Amino acid sequence: MVRHAHAAEDKQARRQAILDAAGALFVAGDGSLPAAAEIATAAGLAKGTVYLYFRTKEEIFTDLLLQACLAALDRIEASFAVQLDSRRTQVATFVTTYVGHVAQYPLLLRLDAMSHSILEKNLDAAKLRDFKLTFVSRLVATGTVVEQALRLSPGRGTSLLMRSFALTRGLWQSSSADDCVVDPALVSIQPPFDQELAEALTEYWRGALIEQD
Amino acid sequence: MVRHAHAAEDKQARRQAILDAAGALFVAGDGSLPAAAEIATAAGLAKGTVYLYFRTKEEIFTDLLLQACLAALDRIEASFAVQLDSRRTQVATFVTTYVGHVAQYPLLLRLDAMSHSILEKNLDAAKLRDFKLTFVSRLVATGTVVEQALRLSPGRGTSLLMRSFALTRGLWQSSSADDCVVDPALVSIQPPFDQELAEALTEYWRGALIEQD
Amino acid sequence: MVRHAHAAEDKQARRQAILDAAGALFVAGDGSLPAAAEIATAAGLAKGTVYLYFRTKEEIFTDLLLQACLAALDRIEASFAVQLDSRRTQVATFVTTYVGHVAQYPLLLRLDAMSHSILEKNLDAAKLRDFKLTFVSRLVATGTVVEQALRLSPGRGTSLLMRSFALTRGLWQSSSADDCVVDPALVSIQPPFDQELAEALTEYWRGALIEQD
Amino acid sequence: MVRHAHAAEDKQARRQAILDAAGALFVAGDGSLPAAAEIATAAGLAKGTVYLYFRTKEEIFTDLLLQACLAALDRIEASFAVQLDSRRTQVATFVTTYVGHVAQYPLLLRLDAMSHSILEKNLDAAKLRDFKLTFVSRLVATGTVVEQALRLSPGRGTSLLMRSFALTRGLWQSSSADDCVVDPALVSIQPPFDQELAEALTEYWRGALIEQD
DNA sequence: AATGAATGAGCATTCATTCAT
C-alpha cells in the first residue's frame, strides 16, 4: 500500500510525517507519550516502519523537542533583530513575542515538561550529546544576538535566555498543576499562564539589566 | 518479628518510617518511583503492610512532597522573621537560606519534577484537593510574612514566592538535564546549581522590588 | 466492647451470629463470597475473632450450606408426612412445597452453585467428610420417608431426591445465567425459574414412578 | 523461533492451538482457570502472543465452552437424524449417544460448571451476547430437529433439551463433589456418573413424553 | 477471648522493540 521511500528526500519526508503525527497525538493526548502503534497508525504506516526511521520512541520526541526549541530560538532572535531605541522597549518586544510564541505552540512546553523522562530513559548517549550540542550552540548564538542588541558582556545573553527558559518551564508546570484542580471552589492563586509569564519575565529582565552601583 | 503498632504514636512512627524509606530510595534511584515491594523491604515490612498506611503508592510520595514543601516554607518564613535594616539585606538573607535549603534536601526538587505524574495518576480527588489546599494556605501564610517584612501590598508576597519556586524548579531541571551529559568534554554552560539559583533569584527579586516610576 | 463468650451457649450463639451475617452478605452480594473482614464487621466482631470460630472462610459457608440443605430436607420430609390418597397428589404436594421452599430461600441455591469452589478449596478433609456424612445420612433418612409414603423399594427414594436436586441445581444455574443477559432484546427462552422447576420435576417424577411392563 | 502466522489459515490454526492448550491444562488442572502464562507456554508461545488472539483470558474459555456446546448439539442432532420406529428407541438412542459424548469430553461439563465465573467476569457484553445468541439459536435448531423426530409441538424440543442439560449439569456436579471424598470408606451413594445420567434422562424423557389423559 | 496489625502469595495485561516474511 505504502510507497517505498527510496530517495533521500522521500525518506526525510516520511520521517517528518512520523514526527508530525507524534506531535499531534501528544498535544491532543493526556500528557503521556502516545504509544508507538498509535503514532504509526496516525502516520499511515505499520508499527515496524517507525523503527526504520527512529531507533526508539523517545528519539522521536527528542527530535520534536529539538525542532520546537530551535523554532523558539529563531523567534527570539528575530525579536531582537529589530533595533529599537531603548533597552526597555527591546525587552518588552522580546517578552511579548516570546510569550506569544510559547502560548501558540503548546508542544514545546508540554514536551519540555516531560524532557526528563524522555531524555534520560531509553536514549543512547550519542544521540543525547547531539541533542544538547545542537541546542546549546544555537542557544549561544541567540545569546550573542541578545548581547549585541542590548550591549551586554559575552555570555550574559545566554545566561539571560536560560534563566528565562527556567522561569517559563517552572511557571508552566505550576500552571498546569493548577489546572488539574477539578474543584471550581478552589480559586486559582495564579493569573492565566501567559499574563503570569509576561509579568515574571519583565520583572526578571528588569532586575537583571539594572545598572548596579 | 515486627512489633505490632497499636498505639497511635507507634502507628505514626511506622508511617513515617515508610515515608523515610520511600524518600531514601527515590533520592538514591534513577528518577522513577521505587516499586512498592522495594519500599516495604527498605522499611523492614511486608508489602501488604505498606497498604495499611497508604492507599496507593502515589499517596506515599504525595505525602513526602507535601512534607518537603512545608519544611521549605517554614525555612523561608524563618528567614524573613529576623528584622533586618534594608530590603536588600532581607532578600539576600532569604536567598542564601532558601538556596541552602533546597541544595541540602534534594528530595524536594526531585519529587517536584515528578509531581505531575505523581499527582495526576492514581490519587483520588479528595487527597489531591487536600494536598493543594494545605500547600496553598501555607504558601499564602508565608506570603503574608514576606509582605510584612518587606512592606508589600497584599498578595505580592505569595506571587514573589511562586515565581521564585518556578525559577527554582526550572533551573533545577536544566541543571539536572545538564548533569546527565556523561561526556566530560562538554563544558557545562551553567554554573553549579546553587550558585546559578542564587544569582537568578537575586536578579529576579531586584527587578520585582524596584520602585517603578 | 464485645462481651467475651465463655459459656458454651454464648459461643454457639456467636457462631450462629457469624453464620447469619455471612449468609446475609452473600445473598445481598454479587455471587462471590464476601470478604472475611466484611463478615466480621457485619457480625460486630473483629477480623481475628471470626477465626476463633471457624478455621477458614470456606468453613463458614460449608456450615451455612449444610444448614440450608438440612432445612430443605426437613421441609421435604414434612411434605411427605401427610398421607394422601394417590401418588400423584403426594408428588404434587411435594413439588409445590419444595419449589416454594427453594424459591423462598435463595441462599440454598446460590451457595450450592458455588459449592464446588467452597468445598474443594481450602477445606480440610475431615470437615469435608463430616459435611458429606451428615448430609448423606439425613438425605437417606428422608429418602426412606419417601419410600414409605410412595411404597417404593429401598434406595429408590434417595435416588429420586438426588436426581430432583440435580434438576434443581441445573435449572437454577441455567436460569441465573439467563438473568445476566442485560440486553432486553434477547427474549429468555425459559419460563420463570419456579414454574420451570415445577414442570420439570413433575415430568421427572411421572416418568420415574411409571409402572413399567 | 516461532513461525509468524501471516496467512489467515495459519492464524486460525494458532488460535486453535491456544484453545487446545488451554483446554488440556484446564482438564488436567484442579478446577481453576490456568494462568495465562501457563497457557502460553503450553502452546509454545510467549505470554504476549496469547493476547494477540484473545482479548482476555476468559475469552479463551468462553470460546472453548462454546465449541464444546456446539459439538454436543451436533452430536445430539445426529442422534435424532436416524429415523427409528418408536419414540422409545429414538430416545434411547439419543440417551446413549449423548451420555457417551459428555463422558468422552470432560471439558464440556467441567467448563460448564465454571461458566458462571467465566461468563460474568472479565468478558465484555458484546462477546457475552454473541456467545448466548450463537448457543441459543443452535439449541433451538436442534430442538426443532427433536420435535420433527418425535412429532412434538413447537418449542417442546428445546425445552426437553434444556431440562436434559440441567439434569446433566446437576448430576455431574453431584458426582464430581462425590469424587473429591478422598476417604474410600465412604461408599458413594451414586452409581457411576454415566450410568446415573443415563437412568435419570431415561426417566425424565419417559415422563415428559407420556400421553396425559 | 478479642483484637487488629502484619504477612506475602498470586497474576493479568501492556507495549516498546525485534525479526520472520
Place this chain on the structure above:
DNA sequence: CATGAATGAATGCTCATTCAT
C-alpha cells in the same frame, strides 16, 4: 523498504490467615 506477528519484562494491590498484644 515495509509489514505486523512475536516477544517478555515489569508490577500494584487484595485478602485470607496468623500472631503479637
